[in-house]
Each structure stands twice: as C-alpha cells, then as structure tokens.
Amino acid sequence: MKILIIEDQKELLKSMVGYLESENYLCETAEDFQTARQKIEGFDYDCILLDVTLPGGNGLTLLHELKKDKKADGVIIISAKDSISDRIQGLNLGADDYLVKPFHLSELNARISAVIRRRYFDGQNLLTFNELVIDLLAKTVFVNGKPVDLTRKEYELLLYLASNKNKVVSKMAIAEHLSGDGAEIFDNFDFIYTHMKNLKKKLSLGGYRDNIRSLYAIGYKFEV
Amino acid sequence: MKLLNKTIRSYLVYSSIILLITIPLFYVVVRHVLLHAVDHSLKSQMREIRNNLSSIHSKQELEIWAGLDKDISLYTEPGPASDSIYTRYVTNPRHHRDEDPYREIAGTISVNGQSYKLVISSSLVENEDLLGSIMIVQAILLILLMTGILWINRRTSKKIWMPFYSLLNEMQHYDLNKNNELTLKSSRISEFNELNQVIKNLLNRNYEIYLQQKEFTENASHEMQTPLAIIQGQLELLMQTVPLTEDQAVLISELEASIQRLIRLNKSLLLLTRIENNEYAPAAAADIEEILVAQLDSFHDYLEKRKIRRIEKFEARPVAQCNIALMEILISNLVSNAIRHNITGGTLLVETGPGFVTISNTGIDKPLDAQKVFNRFYKESSDSASTGLGLAIVKRICDMYKFQLSYVFDAHMHFFTVRF
Numbered sequence: 032m033k034i035l036i037i038e039d040q041k042e043l044l045k046s047m048v049g050y051l052e053s054e055n056y057l058c059e060t061a062e063d064f065q066t067a068r069q070k071i072e073g074f075d076y077d078c079i080l081l082d083v084t085l086p087g088g089n090g091l092t093l094l095h096e097l098k099k100d101k102k103a104d105g106v107i108i109i110s111a112k113d114s115i116s117d118r119i120q121g122l123n124l125g126a127d128d129y130l131v132k133p134f135h136l137s138e139l140n141a142r143i144s145a146v147i148r149r150r151y152f153d154g155q156n157l158l159t160f161n162e163l164v165i166d167l168l169a170k171t172v173f174v175n176g177k178p179v180d181l182t183r184k185e186y187e188l189l190l191y192l193a194s195n196k197n198k199v200v201s202k203m204a205i206a207e208h209l210s211g212d213g214a215e216i217f218d219n220f221d222f223i224y225t226h227m228k229n230l231k232k233k234l235s236l237g238g239y240r241d242n243i244r245s246l247y248a249i250g251y252k253f254e255v
Numbered sequence: 256m257k258l259l260n261k262t263i264r265s266y267l268v269y270s271s272i273i274l275l276i277t278i279p280l281f282y283v284v285v286r287h288v289l290l291h292a293v294d295h296s297l298k299s300q301m302r303e304i305r306n307n308l309s310s311i312h313s314k315q316e317l318e319i320w321a322g323l324d325k326d327i328s329l330y331t332e333p334g335p336a337s338d339s340i341y342t343r344y345v346t347n348p349r350h351h352r353d354e355d356p357y358r359e360i361a362g363t364i365s366v367n368g369q370s371y372k373l374v375i376s377s378s379l380v381e382n383e384d385l386l387g388s389i390m391i392v393q394a395i396l397l398i399l400l401m402t403g404i405l406w407i408n409r410r411t412s413k414k415i416w417m418p419f420y421s422l423l424n425e426m427q428h429y430d431l432n433k434n435n436e437l438t439l440k441s442s443r444i445s446e447f448n449e450l451n452q453v454i455k456n457l458l459n460r461n462y463e464i465y466l467q468q469k470e471f472t473e474n475a476s477h478e479m480q481t482p483l484a485i486i487q488g489q490l491e492l493l494m495q496t497v498p499l500t501e502d503q504a505v506l507i508s509e510l511e512a513s514i515q516r517l518i519r520l521n522k523s524l525l526l527l528t529r530i531e532n533n534e535y536a537p538a539a540a541a542d543i544e545e546i547l548v549a550q551l552d553s554f555h556d557y558l559e560k561r562k563i564r565r566i567e568k569f570e571a572r573p574v575a576q577c578n579i580a581l582m583e584i585l586i587s588n589l590v591s592n593a594i595r596h597n598i599t600g601g602t603l604l605v606e607t608g609p610g611f612v613t614i615s616n617t618g619i620d621k622p623l624d625a626q627k628v629f630n631r632f633y634k635e636s637s638d639s640a641s642t643g644l645g646l647a648i649v650k651r652i653c654d655m656y657k658f659q660l661s662y663v664f665d666a667h668m669h670f671f672t673v674r675f
Contacts, residue, residue, distance in 0.1 A: 040485065042485040042488075043481065043484050043488060046488030046489050046491070046492055047488065050488070050492060050495075111480045111481070113522070113525075114534060115580045116534075116536060132480050132484045133483045133484030133486075133488075133518055134487075136487075136488050136491040184556070198495060199491075199499075201491070201508070201511055203511050203515050204491075222557060222560045225556075225560065226556075246499070247501050247504050247505075248504045248505045248507075249494055249504045249508045249511075250508075
C-alpha cells in the first residue's frame with residue numbers, strides 16, 4: 032500500500048512516516064506544493080494525506096486537480112482548520128475524510144485503513160485475525176464462525192484496535208475515537224474499562240484467545 | 256439626575272426664592288408709599304383749613320361748616336398741641352365683622368379765641384383694595400415671567416444638548432465586535448463637534464487594538480497547533496518503543512494527558528476567536544430538543560459510569576434562530592459542565608419550554624459566584640480536564656444572538672438557563 036504524505040512540518044511528517052511505515056505502508060513525502068503536484072501527477076497512491084496550508088500553494092487546489100484528472104487516489108485532508116465550513120468545503124471537493132490537527136496517529140491510521148478498505152471494497156470486507164473475523168459490511172464479528180453480539184461501542188473499539196494491530200493505543204485516543212468529533216472529554220476513562228471488559232468477555236466466551244493486552248497506565252495493544 | 260433637570264432645577268429654586276421675597280417686599284413698600292401719600296394729603300388739608308379759618312367768625316358758622324364734610328369732626332375740648340396722625344379701625348355699619356381702617360389727623364384750631372379739636376379722616380379701604388389688585392397683577396406677572404423663562408430655557412437646552420443625547424444613544428448601541436460606524440450629527444456648537452470627533456477617534460483606536468488582540472490570540476492558537484501535533488505524534492511513537500517500563504508508561508501517560516489538555520484549551524480559544532469573528536454561517540432554525548437528546552446520548556457512558564440520574568422534561572419543542580453548530584456547542588458545553596461538576600449518584604435535569612432551555616445539576620452545595628461564573632478561566636473545581644472556557648463560550652454565543660443566559664442556585668441544584 033502506497034501513501035503520499037503532503038505536510039510542510041518536518042517533525043510532524045517524520046512521526047507520521049514513522050508510525051505508518053511500521054504498519055507496512057510505503058510512504059512517500061512532499062513538503063511543498065510543487066513537489067506534491069509532481070508526485071501526484073506522476074504516480075498513483077492508495078491514499079494521500081493532504082495538508083491544506085502548504086508553502087507555494089493551497090492543498091485544496093491539488094485536490095481539485097486530482098479530481099479533475101479523475102484520479103482515484105483516496106484523500107484525507109489533515110488541517111489545522113476545524114471549522115464546519117472548512118470540513119464541508121474539503122469533503123465537497125471529493126476528499127474521503129477530514130482530520131483536524133492535532134490528531135492521534137492511531138486515529139490517522141484507522142482512518143487510512145478505512146479509506147483504503149473502501150477503495151478495495153470488492154470482496155475484501157472481511158478482516159481476519161486467526162479465529163476472529165470482522166465483517167466490515169455487516170458490522171458483525173465472528174469467532175470460530177459463530178457470531179458474537181457486540182454493542183456499537185464495543186464493535187468500534189475492536190475495529191479501532193484491529194486497525195492499529197500490534198500498536199500501543201492510548202486510552203486518550205480510544206476515548207476520543209469513541210466519543211466522536213468535538214466531543215467533550217473528561218479525565219475519567221472508566222467507561223473505556225467497562226467496554227473493554229465486556230468486549231474481552233464476549234470474545235473469550237466464543238473461544239477467542241485473548242489477544243488484547245492492557246498496558247499499565249497507557250492503554251491497550253491488539254497483538255496478532 | 257438628568258442634565259436638563261439639573262440646570263432647570265437651579266433656575267426653579269432661584270425663581271421661587273425671588274418670588275417669595277419680592278411679593279411681600281413689594282407689598283410692604285407699596286403700602287408704605289400709599290400711606291405716606293394719604294398722610295401728606297391730610298396734612299395739607301389741615302394746613303388749608305387753618306389758612307381759611309379767618310373767613311369764619313362765629314361758632315355757628317364753624318359748626319355748619321364742619322357738618323358739611325363728613326370727613327371732618329369738630330370737638331369743643333382743645334386738641335393736642337401738635338398735629339398727630341394715626342390709623343383707626345371703625346366697625347363697618349353694614350358688615351359688622353369688618354373693621355375698616357381710617358387714617359386720621361387730629362389738631363387744634365382756634366376760632367374767636369376759643370380752641371377746638373379738629374379731626375380729619377380719610378378712608379384707607381380704597382387704598383387696601385388698590386394694594387390688593389397691584390399685588391395680584393404683580394404675582395401673575397412674576398409667575399408668567401418665571402414659567403416663560405423656564406420653558407424657553409428648557410427648550411433651548413434641549414436643542415443645545417441634542418447632539419449630546421444622540422451621541423449618548425449611539426454609544427449605548429455600539430458593539431465593539433461589529434464596530435458599527437457612529438452616525439453622529441454635526442452640531443453648530445464646536446465643543447460637541449470636538450467631542451464627536453474625539454469619541455470617534457477613541458473608538459477607532461480601541462477597535463484597532465481589539466483587532467490586534469484578536470488576531471494575536473488567533474495566530475497564537477494556530478501556531479501552537481503544529482507543535483502540539485508534533486509532540487502528540489512523537490509521544491505515540493514513544494509508546495511503541497520496546498521495552499517500555501512501567502515508570503516510563505506512567506510518565507508518557509501523564510505527558511499525554513497534559514498535551515490533550517493543552518490541545519483542548521487551544522481548540523476552545525480558537526473557537527472563541529472564531530465566534531468573535533462571526534465565522535459561523537447565518538442562522539437557521541435549531542431544534543433544541545433534538546440537539547439536546549443527541550448531546551445527552553453522546554454523554555451516555557459518562558452518565559452511566561457516574562450513576563447520574565438523567566431527568567428530561569420536554570415541552571413545546573422550542574426552536575432557536577441561530578447557527579446549528581453553535582447551538583450544538585452551546586448545549587454540549589452546558590451538558591458536559593453539568594456532568595463534570597456533578598457528584599456521583601447526582602442528578603442532571605434538562606428542561607425545555609417555549610423560548611427556553613434549562614440544564615441543571617447537583618454539585619457542590621453552595622451557589623457559585625454568579626458574577627464570575629461565565630468569565631474565562633473561572634474555576635470552582637480542580638478538575639484538570641476542565642479548560643475553564645466552556646461557560647465563557649456559552650456566554651459568547653448567547654451574546655452573539657442576544658440570548659439571555661442566567662445562573663441560579665436553588666434547592667441544592669445549579670440551574671443554567673438560556674432564553675432565546
């Protein structure tokens with residue numbers, strides 16, 4: 032899977048590349064408008080991460096050109112602007128998603144997975160981890176072929192961890208992901224423990240070996 | 256006290272004093288002058304009589320002469336050595352209760368070596384009537400004069416101060432956020448023109464400074480986003496490093512909590528500046544109940560975890576004219592506020608009715624400072640996840656749409672009400 036990251040902040044770029052490469056994505060980078068334009072014109076990517084404010088031009092112009100050329104690359108806008116109108120403008124231009132800076136890398140990764148999954152929709156709507164199968168289309172989970180009845184939050188939690196498999200995902204990132212955009216966050220993460228406890232219980236009842244490891248103080252890791 | 260009343264009051268006091276002093280003074284003076292005139296006439300009559308006594312030769316003639324004039328009385332006993340003038344009150348034969356004043360002169364005359372007492376009297380009744388009339392005319396005149404002066408003064412003052420009042424009115428409706436240009440009437444009075452100009456300059460200068468401040472907050476918040484994103488990203492990478500000891504894990508998690516707080520704070524500041532910049536699209540009809548239910552549902556996990564009882568009293572399905580995203584933020588902030596400062600096993604009560612929504616909660620059992628509760632960074636609790644901006648944002652949104660926001664503490668509950 033090939034990803035183009037267009038971002039002018041070197042350190043941010045570095046951390047995104049670091050996280051995504053460990054997820055076995057092939058990452059290319061562009062730090063300004065011209066380089067980005069050349070790379071977009073010259074190659075096809077599975078997903079493009081697009082910063083809006085770039086030296087030498089506006090990222091939305093690139094998006095506009097991309098759509099005009101009828102290129103099918105998935106695009107996620109990463110922007111410091113989080114007003115509704117900015118989001119709507121970006122999505123109307125044909126972006127697949129809009130992520131507001133600062134974001135959790137685990138959240139970015141989950142969104143990239145979702146965009147790529149949507150692009151290769153044909154038959155690939157099943158995520159399989161040994162005896163665990165997640166049906167993305169029906170939003171159902173099977174263990175050893177038997178359906179597991181999960182609540183919406185539990186399903187989202189599992190999918191989020193699965194999207195960031197073998198990665199430490201912080202409680203904070205999970206809380207934000209489950210609460211949705213712009214939701215107020217409290218210091219209290221007890222509700223995650225509850226969901227996690229229920230999820231683990233339901234999976235093990237179906238006979239799934241517990242692969243979700245709890246990391247002291249930080250969060251969780253889904254090990255495959 | 257109003258400016259116009261102030262000047263007019265001074266005039267009024269002065270006029271009243273003058274009226275009160277002059278009317279009795281005038282009375283005394285006129286009375287004195289009249290009396291003097293009567294005395295003078297009596298004396299001259301007495302003098303004339305004495306001069307003409309040579310033509311009277313007998314007592315009979317004298318008595319006949321005295322009988323002809325009812326104002327003259329003649330007595331056979333000798334009168335005072337020198338003439339004396341006095342006032343005498345005589346009971347009016349027709350009105351028994353009235354005593355008519357008379358001015359009399361008493362003197363001694365001698366006819367054929369015999370001394371007589373001669374009294375000439377003059378009625379003062381006409382004089383008193385005259386005095387009365389003069390006083391009435393005088394009083395009417397004075398009152399007319401005073402009221403006239405007051406009226407003219409009030410009218411001219413009003414006219415003169417009109418630019419001042421129009422300026423006052425303009426200033427009252429001035430909104431720094433909109434910087435609506437003042438439409439000041441130019442006046443023929445140079446001081447007012449000067450005042451207008453000075454105020455215009457002052458407002459423009461303030462507006463400039465305000466813009467700079469706003470821009471600064473906005474730029475600062477924007478600039479902070481990138482380093483925050485970098486720190487957060489690298490923290491996540493740090494989490495992935497192996498081996499990770501427990502001590503390191505605790506440090507990382509605490510770091511992340513602080514960064515998250517900083518991010519939220521920054522977002523809130525940005526939101527505030529954006530509201531102040533009117534960056535939100537025009538108003539639409541916001542269904543309060545729908546937004547409220549959606550927000551409450553999104554907080555379901557927190558409510559459940561803290562065993563907070565959620566009571567809903569929905570009535571009349573109120574609709575507010577405002578930006579829907581802003582209304583969502585407003586309600587979300589009020590609800591999260593009511594959850595954050597609630598107690599375990601407490602109550603969250605949401606109520607709607609025609610033109611209002613009330614969100615109330617149990618919490619610390621004493622009223623908050625209603626003056627400060629909507630201020631930025633006012634905090635009652637030590638909850639580190641609280642930015643201290645939530646209610647300030649609510650207030651700003653309410654100000655923008657001229658909604659009324661109020662806080663009341665009653666029956667162990669904190670009530671926040673928005674009227675729209």
